Amino acid sequence: MKTADLVIVGGGPAGMAAALAAYHKGVKDILILERDRELGGILNQCIHNGFGLHRFQEELTGPEYAVRYMDLVQEKNISHMLNTMVVDVQGGEFCLITAMNKEQGMFQIKANAIILAMGCRERSRGAMNIPGYRPAGIYSAGTAQRYVNIEGRMPGKEVVILGSGDIGLIMARRMTLQGAKVRLVAEIMPYSGGLKRNIVQCLDDFGIPLKLSHTVTEIHGKDRVEGVTVSRVDERLSPVPGTEQFVKCDTLLLSCGLIPENELSLGAGALMDEVTQGPVVNERLETTVPGIFACGNVLHVHDLVDNVSKEAETAGAFAAEYILHGEKEWGEAVRPKIPAKTKCTLPEDRDTGSQLICIGCPVGCLITAQRKEDGSLAISGNTCGKGEAYARSEMTAPVRTITSMIRVEGGTGRVVPVKTKSEIPKGKIAECMREIKKAVVKAPVSVGDVLIENVAGTSVSVVATGNMRVF
Amino acid sequence: MYDVIIIGAGVSGCAIARELSRFQLKILVLEKELDVCEGTSKANSGIVHAGYDAGPGTLKARLNVEGSRKMETLSKELDFPYQRNGSLVLCFDPKEKDKLWELKERGEANGVEGICILDRQKLLELEPNVGDAAVAALYAPTGAIVCPFGLTIALAENAAENGVEFVFGAKVQGLEKAQEGYLVHTPKQDYETKVVVNAAGVYADEIHNMVSGIKMKIIPRRGEYLLYDKNVGSMVSHTLFQLPTALGKGILVTPTVHGNLLTGPTAQDVPGKEETDTSREGMERITERAALSVKEVPGRQVITSFAGLRAHITEFSEGEAGDFVIGEAADAAGFIDVAGIESPGLSCAPATGEYVAGLVKKLLEPLEKENFIGTRKGIPSMALASDEERHRLIKENPAYGNVVCRCETVTEGEILDAIRRPLGARTTDGVKRRTRAGMGRCQAGFCNPRVVEILARELQVEESQIRKSGEDAWYILSPEEGGSL
Numbered sequence: 001m002k003t004a005d006l007v008i009v010g011g012g013p014a015g016m017a018a019a020l021a022a023y024h025k026g027v028k029d030i031l032i033l034e035r036d037r038e039l040g041g042i043l044n045q046c047i048h049n050g051f052g053l054h055r056f057q058e059e060l061t062g063p064e065y066a067v068r069y070m071d072l073v074q075e076k077n078i079s080h081m082l083n084t085m086v087v088d089v090q091g092g093e094f095c096l097i098t099a100m101n102k103e104q105g106m107f108q109i110k111a112n113a114i115i116l117a118m119g120c121r122e123r124s125r126g127a128m129n130i131p132g133y134r135p136a137g138i139y140s141a142g143t144a145q146r147y148v149n150i151e152g153r154m155p156g157k158e159v160v161i162l163g164s165g166d167i168g169l170i171m172a173r174r175m176t177l178q179g180a181k182v183r184l185v186a187e188i189m190p191y192s193g194g195l196k197r198n199i200v201q202c203l204d205d206f207g208i209p210l211k212l213s214h215t216v217t218e219i220h221g222k223d224r225v226e227g228v229t230v231s232r233v234d235e236r237l238s239p240v241p242g243t244e245q246f247v248k249c250d251t252l253l254l255s256c257g258l259i260p261e262n263e264l265s266l267g268a269g270a271l272m273d274e275v276t277q278g279p280v281v282n283e284r285l286e287t288t289v290p291g292i293f294a295c296g297n298v299l300h301v302h303d304l305v306d307n308v309s310k311e312a313e314t315a316g317a318f319a320a321e322y323i324l325h326g327e328k329e330w331g332e333a334v335r336p337k338i339p340a341k342t343k344c345t346l347p348e349d350r351d352t353g354s355q356l357i358c359i360g361c362p363v364g365c366l367i368t369a370q371r372k373e374d375g376s377l378a379i380s381g382n383t384c385g386k387g388e389a390y391a392r393s394e395m396t397a398p399v400r401t402i403t404s405m406i407r408v409e410g411g412t413g414r415v416v417p418v419k420t421k422s423e424i425p426k427g428k429i430a431e432c433m434r435e436i437k438k439a440v441v442k443a444p445v446s447v448g449d450v451l452i453e454n455v456a457g458t459s460v461s462v463v464a465t466g467n468m469r470v471f
Numbered sequence: 472m473y474d475v476i477i478i479g480a481g482v483s484g485c486a487i488a489r490e491l492s493r494f495q496l497k498i499l500v501l502e503k504e505l506d507v508c509e510g511t512s513k514a515n516s517g518i519v520h521a522g523y524d525a526g527p528g529t530l531k532a533r534l535n536v537e538g539s540r541k542m543e544t545l546s547k548e549l550d551f552p553y554q555r556n557g558s559l560v561l562c563f564d565p566k567e568k569d570k571l572w573e574l575k576e577r578g579e580a581n582g583v584e585g586i587c588i589l590d591r592q593k594l595l596e597l598e599p600n601v602g603d604a605a606v607a608a609l610y611a612p613t614g615a616i617v618c619p620f621g622l623t624i625a626l627a628e629n630a631a632e633n634g635v636e637f638v639f640g641a642k643v644q645g646l647e648k649a650q651e652g653y654l655v656h657t658p659k660q661d662y663e664t665k666v667v668v669n670a671a672g673v674y675a676d677e678i679h680n681m682v683s684g685i686k687m688k689i690i691p692r693r694g695e696y697l698l699y700d701k702n703v704g705s706m707v708s709h710t711l712f713q714l715p716t717a718l719g720k721g722i723l724v725t726p727t728v729h730g731n732l733l734t735g736p737t738a739q740d741v742p743g744k745e746e747t748d749t750s751r752e753g754m755e756r757i758t759e760r761a762a763l764s765v766k767e768v769p770g771r772q773v774i775t776s777f778a779g780l781r782a783h784i785t786e787f788s789e790g791e792a793g794d795f796v797i798g799e800a801a802d803a804a805g806f807i808d809v810a811g812i813e814s815p816g817l818s819c820a821p822a823t824g825e826y827v828a829g830l831v832k833k834l835l836e837p838l839e840k841e842n843f844i845g846t847r848k849g850i851p852s853m854a855l856a857s858d859e860e861r862h863r864l865i866k867e868n869p870a871y872g873n874v875v876c877r878c879e880t881v882t883e884g885e886i887l888d889a890i891r892r893p894l895g896a897r898t899t900d901g902v903k904r905r906t907r908a909g910m911g912r913c914q915a916g917f918c919n920p921r922v923v924e925i926l927a928r929e930l931q932v933e934e935s936q937i938r939k940s941g942e943d944a945w946y947i948l949s950p951e952e953g954g955s956l
C-alpha cells in the first residue's frame with residue numbers, strides 16, 4: 001500500500017496552499033490528489049481578473065493566480081496525481097484514502113492526516129423546483145463557463161441568466177464577448193449579490209438588463225430551450241400572478257448558489273454544520289474525525305480566493321503539527337467567519353448612460369453625471385473625491401481590461417486564457433475581441449507570452465494568462 | 472417482407488419483441504424517437520404492483536399478477552435492477568378501514584399472495600417514519616420496485632441479440648392494407664409486413680384509427696413527480712400508497728431501486744401528447760399530499776422533477792372500459808392493438824409480452840428457434856461492484872478507472888460499454904438511462920461536457936452533433952455557427 005504523511009484531496013487553491021503551508025512546517029511527504037487534468041481547481045475556468053489583490057497586491061486572473069501556486073508546488077517538489085478521483089476517506093490514527101485513476105486502477109493510501117479541499121458545486125435546476133420541460137440548454141453557470149473557457153465551445157446564442165451573483169454576472173459578459181445575446185439577468189432578491197464593479201462592467205457595458213425581484217417560473221421547449229417565463233416576486237419571494245413575461249432564448253444559465261461538496265466528509269462520518277453546509281471544525285480546522293482537516297470552499301463558500309489561500313494555510317500548518325506532534329484535545333467547534341454578503345440595490349429605472357455606480361470602494365455611490373451645454377460635466381451623488389474622478393473618467397475616456405481566450409494548436413487543450421496587458425479604451429472592446437477570436441497560436445504557451453501585439457491599434461498587447469503544454 | 476412490425480419501443484413493444492424473438496420470425500421495431508424507452512416507460516413510479524388494484528376478471532388483473540410473478544426471474548435472466556420491497560396502502564381515517572378489507576379481498580380474488588392488514592403499531596415497526604395520521608395499512612409483501620429503463624433496455628437488447636431489428640427516428644405516418652398484411656409508411660422508408668403490433672403508447676389511438684373504422688381516442692393523463700437525493704432514500708423502505716380520499720387519488724412515497732426517494736404522481740388530463748412539463752401546482756400538491764404518508768417531506772433534497780403520460784382511453788366501443796385493449800382489431804385482420812396500457816403496464820410487461828406473442832403465434836404459426844439466447848448481461852456498475860470486480864474491470868480496460876460522473880461514480884468504461892453494446896446509446900439521455908451518469912444530485916452539471924466529448928469521439932461526429940434526446944436537443948453550437956474558437 002502507498003503511504004504519505006499528508007494526503008490532500010483536491011488540487012485547487014485551497015489544496016495547494018495547504019500543501020505548501022504543511023511543507024514549510026516540516027512535513028515533506030505530501031501527496032495531492034486531483035480529479036481534473038490540471039491543478040488549479042475552479043480558477044482554471046475563471047479567466048476574468050479580480051483575484052489576488054490581497055495576497056499579491058496586484059490584480060490577477062484566476063489562471064494566473066493558480067499558476068503562481070502551481071509553480072511553488074513544483075518548486076518544492078510536492079507530489080500530485082492528476083485525473084485521480086478520491087472515492088472514500090477514513091480518519092483515525094491511520095487515515096485511509098481510496099482513489100481511482102486509469103493508470104493505477106483503484107488503490108489505497110495510508111496517511112497520518114488528510115486535508116479535505118474538494119471545493120463546491122452549483123445548485124441545479126431541480127434543486128430550485130423550476131417547473132416546465134426538461135430540454136437541453138439549461139446549464140449551471142459553471143458548466144457553461146467550462147464549455148466556453150476550457151473547451152472553447154459555445155453553449156447557446158440567446159441567453160437568460162438566473163441569479164446575479166458574481167458568477168452569473170461574469171458569465172453574462174463572457175457569453176456576450178463570445179457573440180451571444182444575453183437577454184436579461186433575473187434575480188429573485190431585491191438586490192444583487194454581485195460586486196458593483198461586475199454590475200457595471202459585465203452588464204451596463206453591454207446594455208444587459210438586470211431584473212431584480214424577478215425569477216424564472218417556467219421553462220419552455222421540449223428538445224431545446226425555446227424560452228422562459230420570467231415573473232416578478234413579492235416580499236415572500238413568491239411569483240406574482242399576472243406579471244409573467246415570456247422571454248425568447250435558447251439557453252438558460254443558472255447561477256443560484258454553491259454548495260460545499262461534502263460527499264467524502266459525510267462518508268468519513270464528519271459532523272456537518274447546517275449553516276455553512278461544510279463540516280464542523282475547531283480552531284485548527286480539524287473536523288470531528290481525528291486526522292481529517294478541511295479548508296476552502298468545501299468548508300464554506302468563499303467569495304475571495306485570497307481568503308481561501310489564507311484559510312488553507314491555517315489548515316496545512318495545523319495538519320503538520322498534528323502529524324509531527326500528535327493529537328491534541330479537540331476543543332470547541334468554531335464556525336468560520338463568513339463575511340456578510342454584498343447587497344447591491346439599484347433603482348429599477350436607472351439610466352445607465354448618466355447614472356453611474358462608483359466602483360472606487362464598496363459603498364458604491366450612485367453618481368449622476370450630465371454633460372452641460374458648455375461641454376463640462378455636472379457630477380452629483382458622490383460622497384468623496386474618488387467618485388468624482390471615477391465619473392469623470394467614465395464619462396470622458398472609460399477604459400477596461402479584456403479577458404478572453406485564444407485558440408491553440410498542438411496543445412493539451414484547445415484554448416489558452418488571455419488578457420490585455422493593461423486597460424484599453426472601452427470603445428475598442430469589439431475590435432479587440434475580433435482580433436482575439438481570429439488569432440491562433442502554437443503550443444507551448446506560458447503565462448505572460450505576448451500573443452497579439454498592439455491589439456486594435458491601442459499599443460496594448462494581449463498576453464497569455466495560463467500555460468499550455470505541447471500535446 | 473417482415474413477419475411482424477412492432478410500432479413503439481416502450482416497455483410493451485420491447486417485451487413483445489423479446490418474446491417473439493424466440494421464434495423463427497423476421498421482426499422489426501419502429502420507434503419515432505432516437506432510443507428505446509423515450510415514452511411513458513421512462514417516466515413512471517417504477518413499481519411492480521402486487522395486483523390488488525384491478526377488478527377480478529380483467530385482463531389488467533391477470534397480466535399484473537402474472538407479470539409481477541415473472542419479474543424477479545426475468546430480472547436475473549436479463550440483469551436489471553429489481554427489488555422486492557413490499558408495498559403498503561395507508562389508511563388515514565378509521566372509518567375507512569373497510570376499504571382496506573375490500574382491497575384485500577380483491578387482491579386475493581386476483582391471486583395475490585400474502586396480503587394482510589396491519590394496525591398502526593405493526594405499521595410503525597415496518598415504517599418508523601410513517602405519518603402520524605396513518606391508522607392502518609394493507610401490506611402486500613409481493614410489491615416490488617424496478618428500474619423502468621433498466622427493464623425496457625434489457626428487453627430490447629435481448630430482442631436485438633436474438634435478431635430483432637430496430638429502426639429509430641422512424642415515425643409511422645400511415646398504414647395501408649396490402650395484399651398480404653400491411654404497408655407501413657415512415658418518413659424515410661416504407662415497410663411490408665404480415666402482422667402489425669400497435670404498441671405506440673399515447674399515440675396508439677392514432678395508429679389504430681389508421682386501419683380500423685371503430686374509432687379510439689386517448690387523452691393523456693399526466694402524472695408529475697419529485698425525485699429526491701439519495702441521502703434521504705432510506706427514509707422509507709416500502710412503497711407507501713394512500714387510500715383514495717375525498718381530496719382525490721393518493722400520492723405515493725417510495726424508495727427507488729437506485730436508492731433515491733420518489734413522490735408523486737399527480738393526475739391531470741392534458742390536451743397534448745407531448746405535454747410532459749411539470750407545474751408549480753403539481754409540485755405543491757405532491758408535497759402537501761406526501762406529508763400525510765411520512766413525517767417530514769425533505770423538500771430541500773429535491774434533485775429533479777419530471778412527468779409521464781398515462782395512455783387513458785376515453786372513447787372506444789369495444790372491450791371493457793378501463794381495461795387494456797389487447798387483441799386483433801375487429802375489422803383489421805393481422806393488426807394487433809396493445810393500447811390503453813396505463814398503470815400497471817410496467818408490471819404487466821413480462822406477461823403482456825407472452826400474451827401478445829401468443830396472439831401472433833396463432834396468426835403465423837412460427838417454429839421455435841433452437842439458438843434463442845435467454846440471458847443478457849447488463850453494464851457493470853463500478854459504484855456497486857466489489858473491490859475484486861473493480862480491479863478486474865480496470866485491468867481489462869483502464870477506462871473503468873476514469874470517473875466521469877462524480878455523483879453516481881460512473882466511469883468512462885461504463886459509458887463506452889453503453890455506447891458500444893447492441894442498440895447502444897446515441898444521446899446523453901441514452902447514456903444516462905443506461906449508466907446513471909447525470910442522474911445524481913448535480914444533474915449532469917459536472918459530467919455533461921465530458922459525456923458529450925466521449926459520445927462524439929465514439930460516434931466519430933463533431934461534438935455539436937451530440938443530442939440530449941430528440942433531433943433538436945443540441946448542446947453546443949457547431950463551428951459554422953460560431954460555436955468553436
Ligand SMILES: Cc1cc2nc3c(=O)[nH]c(=O)nc-3n(C[C@H](O)[C@H](O)[C@H](O)COP(=O)(O)OP(=O)(O)OC[C@H]3O[C@@H](n4cnc5c(N)ncnc54)[C@H](O)[C@@H]3O)c2cc1C
Nearest residue numbers: 010012013014034035041042050086118119296297304305
Ligand atoms: C465563477 C467563479 C468566479 C469567481 N470569481 C472570483 C474572483 O473574481 N475573485 C476571487 O478572489 N474569487 C473568485 N471566486 C472564488 C474562488 O475562485 C474560489 O473560492 C476558490 O477557487 C475555491 O478554492 P478551493 O480550492 O476551495 O476549491 P476549487 O477551486 O473548486 O478546487 C477544488 C478541487 O478539488 C478537486 N476535487 C473535488 N473532489 C475531488 C475528489 N473527490 N477527488 C479528487 N479531487 C477532487 C476539484 O477537481 C478541484 O480541482 C470565484 C469562483 C467562481 C466559481
Ligand SMILES: Cc1cc2nc3c(=O)[nH]c(=O)nc-3n(C[C@H](O)[C@H](O)[C@H](O)COP(=O)(O)OP(=O)(O)OC[C@H]3O[C@@H](n4cnc5c(N)ncnc54)[C@H](O)[C@@H]3O)c2cc1C
Nearest residue numbers: 479481482483510511512516518643672694815816817818
Ligand atoms: C404517472 C405514471 C405512473 C405509472 N406508474 C407505474 C407503476 O408504478 N407501475 C407500473 O407497472 N406501471 C406504471 N405506469 C404505467 C406504465 O408506465 C405504462 O403502462 C408503460 O410504460 C406503457 O408502456 P408502452 O410501451 O405501452 O408505452 P410507451 O412507453 O409510451 O411506448 C410507446 C412508444 O411508441 C412510440 N411511438 C408513438 N407513436 C409512434 C409512431 N407513430 N411511430 C413510431 N413510434 C411511435 C413512442 O415514442 C414510445 O416510445 C405509470 C404510468 C404513468 C403515466
